[in-house]
Amino acid sequence: MPVSEKLFDTVLVANRGEIAVRVITTLQRLGIRAVAVYSDADADAAHVRLADEAVRLGPAPARESYLDIDAVVAACRATGAQAVHPGYGFLSENADFARALDAAGVVFIGPPVSSLDAMADKIRAKETVSAYGVPVVPGIADPTLTDEQIIARVDEVGFPLLIKPSAGGGGKGMFAVHSKDELPGALASARRTASNAFGDDTLLLERLITSPRHIEVQVFADSLGTTVHLAERECSLQRRHQKVIEEAPAPLLTAHADGEALRARLGDAAVQAATSVGYVGAGTVEFLVSDDNPDEFFFMEMNTRLQVEHPVSEEVVRVRGEQQDFVELQVRVAAGEPLGFVQEDVTVEGAAVEARVYAEDPANGFLPSTGQVLTFVAPQGEGVRVDSLMHVEDPDSQPEVTGFYDPMIAKVITRGADRAEAMERLDAALKDTVLTGVTSNLAWLRHLAALPEVRQGRLTTTMIDGMDEWSAPELDEDTLAAAAGALAEVDVDTAHEGAARQTFARPRGGHGAWAAGDAWRSVGAPAPTLSVEVDGVRHSISPVPVVAEEADEHGAATDAPEPAVDAAEILVHPADPRTAWVRRDGFTWRVHRQTRAERLESARSAAAARLVPEGAGSPEARTPMPGTVVAVHVATGDRVEAGAHLADVEAMKMEHPITAAVAGTVTVHVSQGDSVPAQGLVATVEPDASEAPAQDA
Template sequence: MTMQTNTATRAVANPAGARPPFNTVLVANRGEIASRVIRTLRQLGIRSVAVYSDADAGARHVREADTAVRIGPAAAADSYLSIDAILDACRQSGADAVHPGYGFLSENADFARALEKSGITFIGPGVEALNVMGDKIRAKNHVAGYGVPVVPGIAKPGMTDSELAQAAAAVGFPLLIKPSAGGGGKGMHVVEKQADLAAALATARRVAAAAFGDDTLFLERLVTTPRHIEVQVLADSHGNVIHLGERECSLQRRHQKVIEEAPSPLLEGLPHGADVRARIGEAACNAARSVNYTGAGTVEFLVSDDAPDEFFFMEMNTRLQVEHPVTEMVTGVDLVEWQVRIAAGAELTLRQPDVGLSGHAVEARVYAEVPEKNFLPSTGTVLRLDEQPAGTDTRVRVDSSLMEGLELSANYDPMISKVIAWGEDRTAALNALDGALSGYTALGIDTNVEYLRLLLNDPDVRAGHLDTGLIERKLPALDFRHAGDPELVAAALYAFSLEPQDNPAPAGGPWQERSGWRLGAPAPRRVSLATPDGGVATVAVTPSPNGGNAAVVAVNGGAQQTAALHVSADGRGAVLTLDDATWEYRAAASPGPPLQLFFGNDGWSCHLEVLTREARLERVLAAVQRQEGAADPQVRSPMPGTVVAVPVSDGDTVQAGEVLLSVEAMKMEHHLVAPLAGTVHLTARTGDLVKADQVLATIHPQPPAEATSTDTNPDTAADTAAGQGEGA
């Protein structure tokens, strides 16, 4: 274990001039939340300690902290989830307190006990609260005794699959399977009918065991048109408990929140919304009082859009939430500062009448993923980054883990940043957020920014008609933009612009020129590009005999067009003129090989690879060997990960759409299915570490007479059902 000190980022003096609550605080987390906590520690004059795994040695939070300590290899189980490693880092750095962020050990009672035993303050609630609220079954039964309404269902510890199946009829279908431990929507499954229950229980147990080390499950009735409303609470050790209003977190995909806002448009739109806010806030405070809660926490409720006066307790998150900035922006309260002060024994100076909600705030989570490919998580290196809106727009805040040169690992959650905007009303806040996302640029990696902008501008979202199933219903109609002729032309010209322009004349004279020099008119040069859909595009470029940026181009043998590309001196931007039409891009190129080109504007981006002759030939031959429209018989891993399940055996006869393997990557499980009917040949086993694009199975098709059809939808998602949900 090693420790490094960053003298350039040492803590500043406490602005208030008061003695800091702690001398040194270790942040037991990574990514954007670690950077966000470090920012407040610096404002308080507290020395900050970052921890990092081998995969995060060059991470942003490591550079921003005063001191950083290595805690182990990339695997979270051996680093960020290792209590012993964190305790060693505390001893090595002299930390007298630990802020856990969210996720990892933030809700781990054993971790809190270990810190207490070592004389180190845990900046979070007591062990009682962690124990009760950390188990959803126990929490649900506990708060019901304190007058907090709960969703009907069956919640008993230790129930087997058989016992759950027997109880399901009484709960009623559709129902929701939920893990008792953990959060973030992992292991949650909507089940529409009894016949689907057994398979869903098996998958839910496997995911829950892998994610939380506990496969205990329970069942809840599925509330129709559900809205996810949560209430932020603050409580001190002197008996004071207040709430800071509610957040609307109904825009979810696979039970993971995507866009959050404060206050809730549902309550804002009710004539008696203030009364409902007071009642749901008091219920949240009662849940906190029931476990002698201290610090910042969030109580999550389910509210039916059809009956907004009713609300049901889902769970209490005994930590900071990902979406806490929207509450901070409408209340002016720094939640991290109060977490630190309360942990040091301070009394809340805020009382409930002091809490007011000013304006409206909306947050969008930026993920490294490919929405067009079923939101497949993505890795890569950040080549170009611009996250700040033009000028100094104080309405916009960006909490980020990114910096140029950062390599994203497949070991951790794909959320990379959050963009938060404030406005005097909801429309102004949505407009400010949309504007900020239009200028958000992160090239070298795939992001969901375009998807976020499409979602923000959906008519139902704009009108505040939200529920947790909205995204799944809207997704098929979202009009994702794809690279077209302008981007192909820009990529070809940009590739040429990267070639050295001052090459000496070849020894064999002009006849050896790679440019295709010839007497008379210049010869066209061709660039082969790998398109995002897996195809090949060829751009023929004939430079102008007069030199400069002008050229005549043709895409895939089509009509010739005049083109010019102006690349900025630092290579960060490019302006393409194509037959008098103009496109302005942010641009980036990978160091290569292979040479990969990235273009982006207005929050949209595309990725094009310049193919070598060999790579182009391989793609062309693969297409020739396959009949037009036929499925590829090879099943490849979509990204680096671990094979966690193989439900078929080598040599089995399978049908199209049947699950062959499950690969876990970036905290998500991906089902890989048979693209066609036939006999399966497996090349991977459970536990194997696999690379992106690695062939894991091959289907040998059945003769036409033997093949059977199926209506199964070959969806590679682990869980695309939408329903009442929860997110981190």
Template sequence: MDQLFTTVLVANRGEIACRVISTLHRLGITAVAVHSEADVDAAHVRMADRSVCLGPAAASASYLDVDAVIEAARTTGAEAIHPGYGFLSENASFARACEAAGVVFIGPGAQALEIMGDKIRAKEHVAAAGVPLVDGVSAPGLDDDALVEAAAGMTYPVLIKPSAGGGGKGMQVVERPEELAEALPAARRVAQAAFGDDSLMIEQLIRSPRHIEVQVLADSHGDVIHLGERECSLQRRHQKVIEEAPSPLLLDTEDGEQIRARLGEAACQAARSVDYRGAGTVEFLVSDEDPGTFFFMEMNTRLQVEHPVTEEITGVDLVEQQIRIAAGQPLALTQEDVRLTGHAVEARVYAEQPEAGFLPATGTVLRLHEPAGEGVRVDTGLRAGQAVGIDYDPMLAKVISHAPDRAQALSRLHRALGQTVILGVETNLAYLRGLLDDDDVRAGRLDTTLIARRLPDLALPRPDDDLLTAAALLVAQPRPVPGEGWACDGWRAAEQAVPSVLVTHAGADGHTLTTTVPLDGTASLDGPATPDGGPGTHLLTRHGRSRSVALARGDRSDAGVVVWAWADGVTARLTVADRTTQTLTALAQREAELTEAAPEVTAPLPGTVIAVAVTSGDTVRAGDPLVTIEAMKMEHRLLAPFDGTANLAVAAGEQVSLGQVLATVTKEE
């Protein structure tokens, strides 16, 4: 039998790099990490046996630099490179560069990467192998006019998809034929920016479908097997949010086992058609009303983000299988050996702001507690003190549950998310728990449009009086400063305490709310303390009862001191204004009342200007698009606040910072 490698380089970062390194260590293999200058102290770098800096923070100058990655493998003596997912994992040129350098690429061959990496070629290829396809336009080389003409006979709505992409980036739904020509340029811009290829295809949109994918393993000896399916229908903007295995659709269908076998065989046939090698995933659209009707979407020629749910129900370490296959070993499993045991669910934890349209969030992790216990797994690359910026994908971690049945798996995941504490950067934790509470989700009535339908009515929990009081006490009580005795926020030595402070937080409608919190001695804050072994760092005693809370002090601004607070699964970013801050704020508000606010359109987060819709001097109406910026793999259109004359302050291609003025609209006299 072929021997395993002695040293493997992991060409990725974050939770997936940590995940791969853990298996390498279990197999006794030396793990080499690569990193950018921004990730010099990242968790995956600390976890690896050796590390190499690739370059600056920008992925294009570090993690995507093929020559730098190959050189890192050469200098460290790595015999193989594991690409994780994203970055170079589906890059055929990188696979060829590895081969030319005498380094094993832990993934499929370059031909499979090229064919399946191009959605147009992939569909033509699998169709020849007998795999069913949905109707669409997928001829290569079509420009916008040709695509509009080719789609003339299609039934609307349709879906625009980048040919070279994945992860939902660049996909746009077009409801009517007259909207197609306008939607294509934006889709091309995203495709070019994300994948370096602006080729597009158009498919008939299937309303309310199930998104079900099948995990396959294929060795270099001709054996191909599948490890069952995953349900990935809970999506937002074509990006998966919660995944599970097996699919509840097949669990609730009388002939579910037969349908699973058919899906599995179609997936294996797609893999065989390109002489696939390694771990891969074949994605299907499945009719909710008729689960036996399904269509090939695409094949992901890498490890999937949601691979842990398959590992949990099969007991198969997919990273280990990738390594063994790449080392030339035959599969030790046959199809008959695969058994699905219990149910597993995964939730993706993102740095984002649900109340602000899910804009990516940035910050520094001030406090971190990850859940544990029976049936709970966390795949993460987070650590306390880590800065979360805009250079990389905003996914922070994955929380996975496994249980004998689906109901218990969902309950375990809900509790685990409630025990997850991330202070210092806003996340979607409360949003995930809200989804798990949904009646349709609990019942397994899923489709790819469910989140879009539920989102407007999804009420996220707000901070209660205990959290507001704990934050107020954290700021107001005296605290020692080395070399200076006592420092007081809102207190003065030998004087009566400030009777109240103002605490500001986000309201349910996205607007800010300010609450007056009395400091009348009826509440006290001790800590750090964890009386119940939970994630809290302080003990709040109020009205004769105690509660464990987690608190972290952030920066001070003109509005007050930022305090991050958590209790019972609810996280809040609060701003506490003491007496001095209140006085200064009141003066600033009075001054502002005397001056009309400047009609400036500013950047909601750092990014790149990818399009300008007007030129300086143009007349615009309220709501007209002015500038589009791209940040953290998302487009953000900024609109005119009112009727007037536009004056642009930026140009396409320009880098902008948070709060930078992009345009000004002057009202007509």
């Protein structure tokens, strides 16, 4: 589309990460000046460097920066921004934010305040769309009820049931409850999470539908009365109510005997839901569809913003044969332009699938992983698209993943003529994606996408939760020896940040950091035994000495021998020469050589464990990741049983319970509101004397 005179001169992007990069790229393509905002943690982030101007909002915590409405409005005034694109998350569905922008004379690139008010409250949303004939899930939706009153009425709904924050989204604060005994604790935790994440602890309860499919419909509406749907997406592959792999069109509808009719019914229901609140802009209407009876579906909620998974729709939706940029459509509609097309102009071509790449450890309960991204190499090829924290023209960006924000690194999207081709391309793209510095879910995503039921499109929202525990493949001995060789020359007790790096042989034909030649190692011959740790497991291995890459008189690397086809790639951490990242056959491992202090700490922990009865856990209750203590449930001197709930730590928008591994008397080391590091000591439980092991005479 040509740039209209109605479009804005300057737009502020009130977000961060990959969505900020995505929006800024489109704005600049349209000739619009893009303004970024950032917290102290994001001062050197890619979206800040990419924008035409950037404004600091405040400290790292989101409540003091990205969620600070006054600070964002002030940034608009300071930069002359005529409009704000909110991305998703943060303030994107906040009616108070939209009101503040309106008062400041700034356009909100989103729906009217009345639509935000209606759909932000899930209770009100259900009542509104139900009046328009859209089917809704039975439940309790009364914001005036206390927890005690909810518990008294819960038999009206029955079990299992689902607790949902009325103002929430993204699966945060949602709890499945299977019995009345679980309800008090789940309600308390859901209220805390909802209050921290959304500033509103109102809850609603819904009947939990078994074997559900999650189908959502993309809608667009302009201010002139045109509302259309741009087909559907299937988002059934979820973990803890967070989407993992999404695709368009929905395989459920494609396989259905009367799929086109069902698609039309869902689309019509979505348009009705949007029309019921006078919607304008991009939105998504989410439905639960019974896998046992696909003709039965229920309205869940409407997300009044762009969705994380919108790229799969962009890849397959055509308007009069042309692909659409949904961000551009948002900007044009917000500027008062008509959509310029009607429902009959919309078609779907091919299939697309998206996998969310997170900094998390699937082998350790999917705990988020923090640290600096050392390397990120995006896959390339036909039908492959990557939306990431790092701008495509900024391959050397090394963002830090902190505990303050969502740990998503990138979205890998593939398109094919049909679903089978899109899935094949997804596996190849995930295998070719390189990410070091933080632990990621790349290997687990490949495992998930390769499951027969996923390949066949037999998906439900509960499928992942029912999967067997997953463990990463073990690093083979030869590759481990090569990694140990890369670390063998390091004096681990004197190594420090900024240590000098050496240049080593590297594979040919690479790209990005994997072919840069700095800190790369290759295989040589055996050497003395070395003790290293791989993903928390200690190994004694004979290291293979490194082979330095020779340089010519101008400092350029000379030709190195061609590596074997299956050669491993080994990168020594540039700021911590005790740690190396190893990549082979699409898998990545972290190899660490312990310092003397770390070996002593391991010995001390082992000795402490021997003081606990056989089969019992550690007396020390530690947080597995950095975060903020949001609740402490015991006091020093209390006696607790094994498994007792001691405290809750919130990190990366998730609440993690800290429990006692043994019975005894507790000493609490933290208070509510404290920040704790990874493996930070939360409490110590002194085992009961009667349970202490007998001492040798």
